[in-house]
Amino acid sequence: MKSFLKNGLLLAVIGLSVFTSCRRDGDENEQTSETKINHLLIQEVYYGGTYFTRTYDGKEYEQAYDEDKYIKIYNLTSKTIYLDNYALAVHPFDPCNRIELKDEYNFIKTHFGVSTIVLFGGNGTQHPLAAGASAIIAKKAINHRTDREKYLKDNEENLDNYKRLDQLIDLSKADYQWVPKEEVSGVDNNVREMALWYSQGEWKKDEMSNFDVSNKSVIALIKLGDTPENIKKTFIEESGYTKAEDIAKRKYYKNVAYKTDGHHSHEATLMIMPYEWVEDVVTICPNTEFKWSVVDIKVDKGHKGVQETANDKIDKHAGKALVRRFDGNKFVDDNNSTSDFEVAEASMFPKNKK
Numbered sequence: 112m113k114s115f116l117k118n119g120l121l122l123a124v125i126g127l128s129v130f131t132s133c134r135r136d137g138d139e140n141e142q143t144s145e146t147k148i149n150h151l152l153i154q155e156v157y158y159g160g161t162y163f164t165r166t167y168d169g170k171e172y173e174q175a176y177d178e179d180k181y182i183k184i185y186n187l188t189s190k191t192i193y194l195d196n197y198a199l200a201v202h203p204f205d206p207c208n209r210i211e212l213k214d215e216y217n218f219i220k221t222h223f224g225v226s227t228i229v230l231f232g233g234n235g236t237q238h239p240l241a242a243g244a245s246a247i248i249a250k251k252a253i254n255h256r257t258d259r260e261k262y263l264k265d266n267e268e269n270l271d272n273y274k275r276l277d278q279l280i281d282l283s284k285a286d287y288q289w290v291p292k293e294e295v296s297g298v299d300n301n302v303r304e305m306a307l308w309y310s311q312g313e314w315k316k317d318e319m320s321n322f323d324v325s326n327k328s329v330i331a332l333i334k335l336g337d338t339p340e341n342i343k344k345t346f347i348e349e350s351g352y353t354k355a356e357d358i359a360k361r362k363y364y365k366n367v368a369y370k371t372d373g374h375h376s377h378e379a380t381l382m383i384m385p386y387e388w389v390e391d392v393v394t395i396c397p398n399t400e401f402k403w404s405v406v407d408i409k410v411d412k413g414h415k416g417v418q419e420t421a422n423d424k425i426d427k428h429a430g431k432a433l434v435r436r437f438d439g440n441k442f443v444d445d446n447n448s449t450s451d452f453e454v455a456e457a458s459m460f461p462k463n464k465k
Contacts, residue, residue: 154184159432163278164275167272183248197333199330200227231303289305326396334390352364411446415433430457433453434457
């Protein structure tokens, strides 16, 4: 997604040494030297979940399950890249619900708006991702099948009444988890926890909402161009600005005023980050419900969803993910979610389903 940076907006050179790192080989297509991409990509997003069934009183009922969400990022470069100063962020606005931003509050042409953000953390060399390697960032890095079976047994349920529990994904070997570990039992010590850093104007952990991916969201992979400590310090300082000349100089803090449905007025406080920091973006929306782009077209001029409508029955998209297209020579990266991604079976979906 970095082609728009070629006119001088290049990020700093990163990660020259090859260390032991997250590595998932065997399911990756090989990039040719002529088409090598020089930054990380979001390769896959699994967010729609699947379902299992329960038979009760002679009737079978479907139960949706989407706790096994994950995001897969991929290093297509020829160098190790360190994730220590990287983050995943979700945009505050919904691509399926058009709003009207007043011109003086319209940051979309220059900045990515952040609702919630999680950091990989580290001191600069703690989270290497080797050339050609991928990393799985799970919502909950557990074996979701065995976890659900245990839950049902603990609640004295008869597993014979359940089908399709084998559709739940085993994410126990994921590299990272974005939900705090303290909220999920049974996570392996080798799974690293993403740090919930900021959410909807809040910095205190007990006041923040967890990062998550929905069927109507915009996700960004960001390489911070400033330290987290300085961003936070500056944001808090800027929140106290009252003079017009100071407000105009804000870097990270943004007040916005907007209307929904043509007349309902709203205000919100956002964190904003320049597009120069954004390595990749995916705009997720049911395909027939897209209303507007919440980012500039140089960042993403399309959208994609595993659903056609938000009301689709779960069996239509169960186990499906948004997967980066490979055209035979290269991974497609046209800054267009519509053409960059296709709907396919999730790569982590159980291969030996009953």
